[in-house]
Amino acid sequence: MMETDACIHPYPVGTASVRRMAMEAGALGFGSIVVPGEVAGVYHGVRIIPAVIISEADLRRVIGQIRRHANSGNLVFVDAGDNGFNRAVLAQKGLNAIRCLHQIPKKAFDHISARLAYENSIAVEIDLYPLIHEKGIFRQRVLNRYNDLMRLHSRYHFPLILSSNACSVLDLRSPDEIRLLCSLFGMEKDDTDGALQTISTLISPVESVMVAP
Amino acid sequence: MKPRPPTLREKKRYLLLRIDPPTPDPDPKDLYFSVLDSVTSLYGDAEAARMMPVVISCGSGYAIVRCIRGYEEKLRIAIVTLTSVTERRIALHAVATSGTLLALRRRVSGLSPVRVETISSLHFRDREYTARRYQGQKVDLQEKGINRQELLFLTQDDLEGL
Incomplete structure (x- = not known):
């Protein structure tokens, strides 16, 4: 299975073209990258996986957008909110991942949300951008949140994805560097390897085989 | 003064780093301060003192950094979190780790220079x-x-x- 950076932002959001991002990601050892708002394709041997990020606070709108994008061939990501929002969103079919968990209050993603994520095979994103770019109390807070997330993961085994949220080629990190970075919040090597490959299972989920009578 | 015998000296490890973007080369002193700042902000002063990170050389798109043996992984993590050298955006990627400077210099000479x-x-x-x-x-x-x-x-x- 391919190792995937679960979210990068090329030009015009970032400062690098999608081709250059793909080239650099390939050189670092990634087989694919997830790019919001981009069309599917292969550049320099790296697969581009299109995605949609829903960043709304209104639950009804979010659910409407999830339904609209569910079978569009894009991965559907939703920015996390408060506890009720997360539980409602995690019960939706068609959602692939919930993101920005480091930006919400600690109790907003609890054991019930974790179980819902596991039951509906919705991945939880670990954003490496604040670990790389923040310092001091902000980074400590993010590390604390990810430690808590790993505690929930060890109990409920919901899928995890790892993203650099790179806006420039200088923000990209190799899978080896990601493994090192993840060791900061107690993520084991096997878990990191699994998280780097989760996108492949989100694209082509393993479904139970039905035997026709 | 008589030098300390090799068995009593601290064992060291050398890291070869690729600098991105490769040109212009950062000033080694500025790079040292950035590495030290990354290590200190991530692990604190006590661990930075134990690690003793030093920039040995810097040029042609590569840099060699030294630390005390056993701290090379922590130094690599700190280097992953390094994003700028004196306001200039930069990324450092570890290429190799070695116990001797000679081995890394041989490796650098084997790598294609950034042109x-x-x-x-x-x-x-x-x-x-x-x-x-x-x-x-x-x-x-x-x-x-x-x-x-x-x-x-x-x-x-x-x-x-x-």
């Missing part, structure tokens, strides 16, 4: 840029100006599509 092929001026989105073309497809655009010099990372194909 800037051409430097030319270019108009992009009504702005003037300096285009730096590297071997292969890479093209870096640096905005001309004094106040804000935007840096764009493109490929040859992107420029042909303009």
